[in-house]
Amino acid sequence: LVVGITVTELTAGTIVANLGYDHVQHPHPMFAGDTLYVATEVLGKRASKSRPEAGIITMKHTGHNQDGVLCIEVTRSALFLRRPAPQ
Numbered sequence: 001l002v003v004g005i006t007v008t009e010l011t012a013g014t015i016v017a018n019l020g021y022d023h024v025q026h027p028h029p030m031f032a033g034d035t036l037y038v039a040t041e042v043l044g045k046r047a048s049k050s051r052p053e054a055g056i057i058t059m060k061h062t063g064h065n066q067d068g069v070l071c072i073e074v075t076r077s078a079l080f081l082r083r084p085a086p087q
Contacts, residue, residue: 002061002072005038016054016079022062023075035066048079055082 003018030036044058057080072085 001036002063002074003076004059005036005063006040014081016051016052016081019056019077019079021074021076023073025073026043026071028069028071030065030071031037034071036063036071037065038063047082051079053082054079056080 009049039062041060041062042057043060046056047053048056056077058075058077060075062070065071
């Protein structure tokens with residue numbers, strides 16, 4: 001859910017592939033009618049060794065409900081297109 005919410009703002013048109021999810025935690029349940037607020041923190045980035053036009057970014061997504069209670073936390077890595085180098 002938190003990954004889907006971030007697509008239009010973070011990854012639309014630039015993501016090549018999701019590479020994996022780690023540390024998926026649900027410390028508090030969500031209920032029908034709850035509002036989920038999502039924040040994303042970039043934990044790291046590096047160039048892809050096999051695809052020079054792409055890079056790998058590791059992100060941590062957190063989701064809090066309307067009361068500020070942490071409901072979900074997930075770390076993921078994804079392959080993104082890189083900007084061309086300045087000429």
